[in-house]
Amino acid sequence: MSKDRPALVELRFELNGKDVAVECEPQQTLSEVLRGRLNLTGAKISCEVQVCGACTVLVDALPVSSCTYLAYEAQGRSVTTIEGLEGRDRTLHPIQQCFIDEFAFQCGFCTPGMILSAKALLDDNPDPTDDEIIHHMDGNLCRCTGYVPILKAIRKAAAVMKEARG
């Protein structure tokens, strides 16, 4: 077995709208770099088999499981975490606000992943049907709320975002 340390990756990417540069090893996951190196702990680690969605972040607007997505893949791309959602004036993103308004979380562990997954949906399909929301959110698991408030929150966020666009 080779004892050589694999070359470090000089990783540069856009993180929540700002350019970042960080060194990582090829086998490091995006969640390890986000949580361990960049102190962004919003992405939660749970199942580690791409089933639960707690670690969801957006890479070039698409949701990925950051727990098993190599940080190396983020090179030159745009990464959005829950920490990057609030507006410049520190107001919450409409999806965040609607999750609060509709009581769409209890313990909150799945919430960052839920909200980012919902954001990916609404940015791509601003006016989804309930079936489309359910289909899209199928891979994000919540053990507390029973999902109905989450569905309501996303439905409401779609309406709020539509109104804001005018």
Add this chain to the structure above:
Amino acid sequence: MMPLRRFAIHRPADLGEAAEMLDHYGDTGTLYAGGTELLLAMRHDLLRYEHLIDIKAVAGLDRVERRDGHLYIGAGATHRTIERSAVCRELLPVMSEMEANVANVRVRATGTLGGNLCFAEPHSDPATLLLALDGTARAQGKSGERMLSMDELLAGAYENSLAQDEVLTGVDVPLPGPSQRNAYLKFQVHERPLLGLALSLELDDGGDIREARCAIGCVSPTPCRSEAAESLLAGPADSVEQRLQEAAAALADEAALTDDREGSAEYKRHLIGVLLHRAARKCLNRDG
């Protein structure tokens, strides 16, 4: 959980270099695409590699396009790319529909068709459908290209038949004519399907079935067809409908069902009957 063991990532410039790398690293290296299965297995220390060869570095492997009488789907195309491909939706809608329901939205965004087929997970949706649609895999090695049927490519559970230096580059799927009806259905409670069933019927002018291909997945090491079932599924539509249960039994026999944590053999046998009835109704437009 433990972090991933150390490995190096290599970016081949073209297929030739990828084949050289595969040959050079032997058992210590493997191709890496979306990582949605490979990295999970590595994370659980079920697989160990010191070298991952990132096949996404080779440009052009993610194309989905019409070529002669086929739809060509590049091995590097993600499930999402295939789901959303206009040409796939138009020419082979059953493939787009199947892809729209693979795993979850995150897996679809990164996982590739090629990775899915090469990993040969017995619960693969694409493998079952492509077996029924008579898809042909294209493999490129140091000495050239060869074509493999799905049966030939899928050697066993988690096992493909590619040579050490071969790269799966894409799949050719024959374009369905106007008389072909296709359906893919699955039943799923947990994160992976318990049963996938693909049915492809060639109808004649009177609406009777000239030829049938049917594949089931998830319940055997690789997806399987049954000659006996397919001959029962051909003939006048009304009499085929009478024989669906018999055909389902033939499929179940072929799969050599076993009791496991996903369900008993008896339960799986029942599900094959349910999905075959539904697929036949869908293909024959009997759902009103």
